[in-house]
Amino acid sequence: MADQAEFERLQKLHRRTVRKVEVLENLIEEKTRALYQANQSLEQANDELEQRVDERTDELARALRVATEANRAKAEFLANTSHELRTPLHGMLGVAEYLVGTTQDPKQEEALDLILRSGRQLVELINSVLDFEKLDAQKFELELLPFSPRDLVHHVVWLFRERAKEKGVALEAELGLLPPFAVGDELRLTQVLGNLVSNAVKFTTEGSVTLRAKCLDPETQDELHSLPSVTSSVAILWQVKDTGPGIDERRRQSLFEPFEQAEKSTARMHGGTGLGLAICKGFVELMGSQIILESTVDEGSNFCFTTIHQLAPTKVTSVVPDLPAADGILTLVVDDNGINRKVAKMMLTRLGCEVEVATSAKDALELAAQQPFDLIFMDCHMPIVDGYRATQELLSRLGTACPPIIGLSATSDRTKEKCLQAGMSDFIQKPANLKALSTALENWAGREDA
Amino acid sequence: MKGIIFNVLELFVEQEVSPGAFDEALEEVELISDGIFVGPKTYPDEDLLALVGYFSEKLSIEPFPLVRAFGRFALPHLAARFPNFVEGHTHPKTFLLTVHGVIHVEVRKLMEKTKLPDFSYEDPAPNQLIMYYRSERKLCALAEGLILGTGDFFETPISIDHSECMHRGADACKLELVFEDGGPSRI
Numbered sequence: 001m002a003d004q005a006e007f008e009r010l011q012k013l014h015r016r017t018v019r020k021v022e023v024l025e026n027l028i029e030e031k032t033r034a035l036y037q038a039n040q041s042l043e044q045a046n047d048e049l050e051q052r053v054d055e056r057t058d059e060l061a062r063a064l065r066v067a068t069e070a071n072r073a074k075a076e077f078l079a080n081t082s083h084e085l086r087t088p089l090h091g092m093l094g095v096a097e098y099l100v101g102t103t104q105d106p107k108q109e110e111a112l113d114l115i116l117r118s119g120r121q122l123v124e125l126i127n128s129v130l131d132f133e134k135l136d137a138q139k140f141e142l143e144l145l146p147f148s149p150r151d152l153v154h155h156v157v158w159l160f161r162e163r164a165k166e167k168g169v170a171l172e173a174e175l176g177l178l179p180p181f182a183v184g185d186e187l188r189l190t191q192v193l194g195n196l197v198s199n200a201v202k203f204t205t206e207g208s209v210t211l212r213a214k215c216l217d218p219e220t221q222d223e224l225h226s227l228p229s230v231t232s233s234v235a236i237l238w239q240v241k242d243t244g245p246g247i248d249e250r251r252r253q254s255l256f257e258p259f260e261q262a263e264k265s266t267a268r269m270h271g272g273t274g275l276g277l278a279i280c281k282g283f284v285e286l287m288g289s290q291i292i293l294e295s296t297v298d299e300g301s302n303f304c305f306t307t308i309h310q311l312a313p314t315k316v317t318s319v320v321p322d323l324p325a326a327d328g329i330l331t332l333v334v335d336d337n338g339i340n341r342k343v344a345k346m347m348l349t350r351l352g353c354e355v356e357v358a359t360s361a362k363d364a365l366e367l368a369a370q371q372p373f374d375l376i377f378m379d380c381h382m383p384i385v386d387g388y389r390a391t392q393e394l395l396s397r398l399g400t401a402c403p404p405i406i407g408l409s410a411t412s413d414r415t416k417e418k419c420l421q422a423g424m425s426d427f428i429q430k431p432a433n434l435k436a437l438s439t440a441l442e443n444w445a446g447r448e449d450a
Numbered sequence: 451m452k453g454i455i456f457n458v459l460e461l462f463v464e465q466e467v468s469p470g471a472f473d474e475a476l477e478e479v480e481l482i483s484d485g486i487f488v489g490p491k492t493y494p495d496e497d498l499l500a501l502v503g504y505f506s507e508k509l510s511i512e513p514f515p516l517v518r519a520f521g522r523f524a525l526p527h528l529a530a531r532f533p534n535f536v537e538g539h540t541h542p543k544t545f546l547l548t549v550h551g552v553i554h555v556e557v558r559k560l561m562e563k564t565k566l567p568d569f570s571y572e573d574p575a576p577n578q579l580i581m582y583y584r585s586e587r588k589l590c591a592l593a594e595g596l597i598l599g600t601g602d603f604f605e606t607p608i609s610i611d612h613s614e615c616m617h618r619g620a621d622a623c624k625l626e627l628v629f630e631d632g633g634p635s636r637i
């Protein structure tokens with residue numbers, strides 16, 4: 001009887017257990033199906049997501065290509081236009097410069113002065129736009145040649161002394177120990193320091209602007225008291241200090257950004273593109289340094305940077321004979337552009353030269369074979385045969401009888417290097433002014449006649 | 451209530467009452483569900499209460515001490531099913547402090563349609579712990595049992611003073627625990 005009860009108990013338990021298993025089986029099946037479906041929709045979602053990511057990546061890549069292309073086209077357009085603008089502008093300026101001193105009428109003098117000043121401002125503006133574009137596109141290369149740091153400082157001070165005097169601000173150069181010649185990009189350094197000094201003079205109303213330069217040990221940054229041997233290098237600390245209004249912290253942050261000016265009203269009051277400091281920053285960075293600005297509001301600002309230079313024994317192009325005038329010097333101007341030819345001829349004539357002109361390299365070769373020129377002014381960029389090849393040709397045909405050749409070009413970076421490599425003696429950046437031409441004549445022509 | 455609770459109840463009845471007693475109860479008691487309880491599924495609370503009522507009558511034990519005894523029996527089984535929750539604990543106090551913030555939180559993630567109680571704590575002294583219990587089900591007897599079971603599991607006797615109770619109109623049951631060993635060692 002007890003066995004029977006035990007049997008029934010186990011039977012009930014067994015039956016219930018079997019049903020439990022069924023329930024669990026169903027549950028498992030249900031869950032598996034749910035899992036499978038969840039997995040499927042996850043996979044699908046994943047596929048869709050991947051596809052959308054791919055599409056979006058493509059879209060972005062396309063947009064980037066378009067934007068880059070547009071930017072490049074814009075930069076190129078800007079560069080081309082600026083270039084095109086410079087040629088007629090040079091013509092205008094040349095004519096105006098020629099006319100200065102030819103009239104007694106003070107009204108005309110004034111008008112001429114206005115034309116010259118506006119024109120030069122315009123040239124400066126175009127140059128800075130071009131520089132900026134080139135820096136922006138990382139296409140800028142420094143032109144490393146020997147220069148005199150001392151002369152550079154004096155030159156920059158000389159450039160702004162009139163403006164400082166007009167404002168009643170003292171502009172001073174303070175020179176520490178400096179090497180007679182160092183290798184660097186003189187033109188860019190002049191541009192940077194000029195910009196900093198120009199700003200300092202612009203904003204300072206009383207007190208002084210000081211341009212300092214001195215040698216530091218490139219390793220320790222300590223001031224040097226004697227120069228190392230010629231084969232080594234030095235660091236030069238350049239400093240532009242003023243007693244102007246100072247620049248507050250907030251504005252210091254964005255000062256070197258393109259199109260920024262410390263005061264938004266500055267543009268109206270003082271002019272300028274807002275590119276100056278951005279370009280300075282670019283140049284100084286290209287030289288491996290950084291502009292540091294310290295400034296206290298109401299006390300003044302101090303911009304400085306340090307550049308490293310190889311020492312140079314002498315300046316390569318420093319043969320400077322001291323013959324001032326150019327009377328009777330026979331020159332040849334080679335330029336395919338009519339206005340440029342005319343302007344150069346006018347200026348050289350005014351300086352006392354005899355001037356012949358050639359419109360192409362071919363012309364120039366013929367003329368040079370016929371007449372013993374004292375000096376040739378050669379446009380670098382001419383169609384068919386450019387100035388560099390023309391120079392090489394002249395040198396190989398005339399040999400030692402070939403007169404010194406001076407390159408003329410509107411573009412400036414590395415052009416001087418290229419000119420010297422081609423065998424030219426010097427380079428003048430367009431627009432050539434009377435002073436530059438006169439200096440070239442002084443340097444390169446006339447000693448035999450003297 | 452989750453099937454797992456019914457399964458532990460079945461174990462309890464088979465061991466503490468008599469083998470076959472659970473099947474008998476299933477035959478006698480009218481349930482809403484079909485009486486085939488599996489762990490992951492959810493069954494009406496009424497079925498649990500009906501079974502408790504049945505055994506209370508059959509054994510002449512008040513529902514409260516019966517449910518408490520069930521809770522005490524259940525805890526080691528729950529701990530065996532979820533060893534992660536007891537791992538790392540050597541004292542019932544530290545374990546009890548994780549019931550609300552860790553254990554029941556994880557339980558909610560593991561199982562669907564749970565209805566878990568609300569606990570809050572006060573820690574007045576090393577050998578004491580106050581647990582406030584709140585639940586629509588008012589299963590404070592189960593809580594007491596689970597606490598006592600925790601004491602058994604960690605071999606630390608716990609006395610409970612159930613000073614305020616939802617069944618007596620309190621907003622929460624106040625369970626004042628004293629650990630007879632003086633509390634967790636501080637090393």
Ligand code: HEM
Pocket residue numbers: 451452454455528529532535536546549553554557563564565566567585586587588589590592593594596597600
């Ligand atoms: C390993 C430890 C634990 C696990 C796995 C666990 C798990 C669970 C589960 C699955 C439920 C059923 C919930 C539902 O069906 O909706 C539950 C309810 C409950 N648990 Fe826990 N629990 C544990 C420890 C504790 C402890 C130590 C206490 C005591 C303080 C406690 C107090 C309660 C109470 C009182 C209920 C009944 C539900 C209510 O009152 O509303 N649990 N627990």
